[in-house]
Amino acid sequence: MIEKRSHMGGNIYCENIDSINVHKYGAHIFHTSNKEVWQFVNSFVEFNRFTNSPLANYKGILYNLPFNMNTFNKLWGVNTPQQAKEKLEEQRGRFAHIIEPQNLEEQALKLCGEDVYYTFIKEYTEKQWGRSATELPAFIIQRIPFRFTYDNNYFNDDYQGIPKGGYNKLIEGLIDGIEIRLNTNYFENKAELDNLADKILFTGRIDEFFDYEFGALEYRGLFFEHERLDIEDFQGNAVVNYNERNVPYTRIIEHKHFEFGRQPFTVITREYPGEFANDNEPYYPVNDQKNTQIYLKYKEKAESNGKLLLGGRLAQYAYFDMDDTVEASLSLAKKEFGIF
Incomplete structure (x- = not known):
């Protein structure tokens, strides 16, 4: 080696x-x-029970990731899954005219609307890639996962x-x-x-x-x-x-x-x-x-x-x-x- x-x-x-x-x-x-895979790595060392529950800091306010009811409650003041879904659909509706997104910004706005995009995605992504979201290809964001439960576990996998x-x-x-x-x-x-x-x-x-x-x-x-x-x-x-x-x-x-x-x-x-x-x-x-x-x-x-x-x-x-x-x-x- x-x-x-x-x-x-x-x-x-x-x-x-x-x-x-x-x-x-x-x-x-x-x-x-x-x-x-899990059994293979554990055959060399035992893994602990750490659960990834990251936070996002935007202008001094901390939000839970991934996007879930804790996030939506702080962002919009909604308390129930139905309220969150209605708010999300309202935001997406403003960009329904975008049929074929030409860049990451258009793709993200179509998927999540303006509040989620401008709070969590735009500036972070531009910083990560060193270029404007309008210059990045749309395929970078295939989908944006939303959870309508109060669950801050970032991964959906069986083991972590x-x-x-x-x-x-x-x-x-x-x-x-x-x-x-x-x-x-x-x-x-x-x-x-x-x-x-x-x-x-x-x-x-x-x-x-x-x-x-x-x-x-x-x-x-x-x-x-x-x-x-x-x-x-x-x-x-x-x-x-x-x-x-x-x-x-x-x-x-x-x-x-x-x-x-x-x-x-x-x-x-x-x-x-x-x-x-x-x-x-x-x-x-x-x-x-x-x-x-x-x-x-x-x-x-x-x-x-x-x-x-x-x-x-x-x-x-x-x-x-x-x-x-x-x-x-x-x-x-x-x-x-x-x-x-």
Whole structure:
């Protein structure tokens, strides 16, 4: 296993800061409805019962996410599901004339109306992607989930939680007995490393693997600012989104809440979106038409290479959750090696 960083685990790596497991590359909350996947990860480490219930801060007011009756009660003052549905339909009705949305803004207004859009979606999305909502493609928002119950559980999956003791426990179980080279750049040692293998499972940037033959694929970057504070609790919740454009970060993570910590201090992380450049890490693929066409050329070339296997967000140029990645890995192992 080849890793260019000084540690294993990729973006789920946790840095232990005075007994708090800090998600160094952003919050990772494991959730799945696939029982096989859940049993597989729990075979390495027991998961706790953490339930993701994020908040959204807009102009100093905190709203519950996902959009549910708690959200609608604070936004509109409605108390019942029927009242909320009527208000939502009234707001959507103002944009019924939009038949074929031409951009994200039109799509979102058609799906949710103006209050939800301008409070929760517009500024946050523009900050995340670094461009106007009218310049973003409509397909980014396929649907907007609404819940007409007082339920703040963000995920609908059967299982969710955080590894007890942090994700490094899961990493250690997964790599047990495997030869590992840290601080090693695959491309600087490619000829030597390729000669060691019958198959190569590549999880880096597919355009970099082929030396950008068809052009560079676009990504959005993320930047993290970690801070230890000598207070017991900073925000009372693991995740708080900041929807306003003039707040430079998209969210603040308070890590102790992932594992129900009771330390007299805390560690927070501010998460900033930004442009990707080769001297930082790519996080989100820009899956527009231009980039998809480029990726398909790389995919076709990869498939013609009998030694090469692709895995993960960067190599497959798609957004995957952790459970998607585990499920794909298990399927690949079954196909290639007949195990699991």
